[in-house]
Amino acid sequence: MPTPEKHALLSASSASRWLKCTAAPRFEEQFPENTSEYAEEGRLAHAICELKVIKHFTTAVTPRTFTTRLNKLKKDPRYTPEMDKTSDLYRDHLTEKAMQYDIKPAVAVEVRVDFDEYVPDGFGTCDCVMIGGDTLNITDYKHGKGVPVSAENNPQMRLYALGALKRYKPVYGDCIKNVCMTIDQPRIQDEPSSETITVEELLAWGESIKPIAAKAYMGLGSFCPGEHCRFCRGKAQCRARADQNTALEEFKDCVPQNGDKTPLFGQGVLTDEEIGDLLIRGKELVKWYGDLEEYALVSILKGGTIPGWKAVAGRSNRTFTDTDAALNAAMDAGYDKSILYDLKPKTLTELEKLMGKTEFADKLGSFVVKPLGKPTLAPLTDKREAYTPAAADFAEVLSNG
Ligand code: SF4
Known part of the structure; x- marks a missing residue:
């Protein structure tokens, strides 16, 4: 399973933070690394993606080994069927990308890249590198579904690209002229986000961040709060x-x-x-x-004290210790089973799983609509289209039509 970028002080994944707040990397050192359930889920999803891409693009695993390894990953308690779907989508998106090349490209997964020419001790892992003709493609799979991440001007992707260029230069020399960086986040974005720039533009960007990285590394940076504080270990x-x-x-x-x-x-x-x-x-x-x-x-839950504050139990609902036993007791008391149980239809997702995507689309597709979500306030910079009552009415007409 891929390991997190534990030891890079200036990691690619935190570059959007340390490029803005150069004090952050040294400041964060005093706080323990966060490990969350989400991060562990992400690692498992990455491992499934990696396995599927290896199987699809290389001969490194036999069908039998593939099945054994996949089944082993699926035994992880964090595994969800959604991971199977999103890893399929990721593999399909990579396949589409490979088909854009005139000649079959070289594909490598989980590639360790060093970008220490630009960032002291900088290294990271590219989920997928594809090279052919004059184009280098790098793709990062993101399992999180909290915030959509764009590939445009994305420093994490650019650092990976710099590392990949360096790594493959001995083989490809100056043949590579363009770099395409893609973020695939299939749980919240139907289409991956991509940015293509020339190698010159990438190298110029690398030069531009060198002094900032040096400052951050040496602990000479300054604090600069902003949106990037969100994932800082010292944010509180x-x-x-x-x-x-x-x-x-x-x-x-x-x-x-x-x-x-x-x-x-x-x-x-x-x-x-x-x-x-x-x-x-x-x-x-x-x-x-x-x-x-x-x-x-x-x-406080760890035993500490925050003056003026305490932890209390939140609101909770009553529940049966044993639902079946409770309902049996109700039946013993003379209540008929048909009154005690509701017959509920399966959800759309459950039915799709039961029937399979193709049959579901064939037999039930005409009954499916996707109504507009509830309006929510967002800043003008948000990439989603503005909600209008007219669009909502139109969606309503479509649902009824
Ligand atoms: S919380 Fe924000 S301002 Fe403070 S160190 Fe972290 S990134 Fe910088």
Whole structure:
């Protein structure tokens, strides 16, 4: 199973953070590495992807070995049938990519790459490298479904690409002219996200980040809070982040003051412009507060003390210790089974699994619609299309049609 990039101080996966907050890597060293259930699930999904891609593109595993290894991975308690689907999609996307080459490309998986020419001690692992003609393709599989990750201007992918260029230069020399970087996140994005740039552009980018990486590595960096704090190990205890979120200056200019310095807050109604601005400014504040809450709860549950706070039991619902026994008791008391049990139809997903994709599409496809999701507020920079009542009405017509 792939191992996480444990020992690189300036890892590719954290580059979007340390390129903005150069103090982060050394600051984070004092906090233990986070291992989460999600990370472990991701590692298992990666291992399944790796196996399928090896089987598809190489002769390194016999069908029998493939089945044995896949079955072993499926015995992992973290395995879910969804992993089988997403790894199939990943393999299919790579197959489509390979078909874009005029001649069958060379394919390698889980490739260790060094980008230490640009980032001190920098190394990482590319999920898939494909080379042919004048193009190098690198693909990263992401199992997370929290935030969609774009390949555009993505420093993690660019660092991998720099490492892959270096690794394959002895074989391909200067033949490679273009680099295509792809992030495949099949659980939340139907199509992978890709960016293609020339080798010159990539090398120039590598040169541009060298001084930043050197600063971060030597511990000479400065703190710069922002959205990138999200995955920082010190996000709850970072003083710079707290300073920024408690600085009233952050909010002071967004609501204009009138002549006698009485805040307009007290006098009337906020304008929509002011509300839009406040929502943007307050976004990080809300996230930061959530991180503080999470830190405090974990700390108290571990036996620590956070002055003024304690842990309490949350809301819970009553439940039977043994549902079958309870219902049997109800039947013994004279209640008929048909009153006690509901006959429920299987869900769409369960039926698809039961019938298989092809038969499901053939027999039930015409009954399937995908209504618009509930409207949710998002900043203008969000890539999703804006929700309009007209689009919702149209979706309604389609569902009824
Ligand atoms: S929490 Fe944010 S500002 Fe603080 S070290 Fe981490 S990335 Fe930098």
